[in-house]
Amino acid sequence: MSVTDFFNQTITLYNKSSYDKFGKMVVGSGTSVDARVQEDTKNIVLTNGQIITIIATVYVGSSTTVSVNDMVTYDSTNYKVYRKYKTVDGDGTVNHIKLELIKWTE
Numbered sequence: 001m002s003v004t005d006f007f008n009q010t011i012t013l014y015n016k017s018s019y020d021k022f023g024k025m026v027v028g029s030g031t032s033v034d035a036r037v038q039e040d041t042k043n044i045v046l047t048n049g050q051i052i053t054i055i056a057t058v059y060v061g062s063s064t065t066v067s068v069n070d071m072v073t074y075d076s077t078n079y080k081v082y083r084k085y086k087t088v089d090g091d092g093t094v095n096h097i098k099l100e101l102i103k104w105t106e
Helices: none
Strands: 009-019 025-045 051-061 071-074 077-088 094-103
Touching (some): 051 071, 051 077
Antiparallel strands (some): 009 025
16 A cells, blocks of 8 residues: 555646745646645744744645745635655655645735
């Protein structure tokens, strides 16, 4: 059994395309991706004392094109990719990608 067998949920992934004249991020068209969504809460304290709250962890396939700051929509809620980790197998190939998400702010 592969980890991708657990990807029984669908997210919509919007890749960052540019910034508008006001500095707000503009995203491209959405792509549906099979994923596993774990809604949880984890606080990260940055070196300057700022607290970042991770509110969801998402697992997607290794062939998924995703970057930090991309927008993810799941269950009518918008999230922003804060961290991205490639998970490797014992032979060094990427098995899947783990994303940590924060609340999307306009």
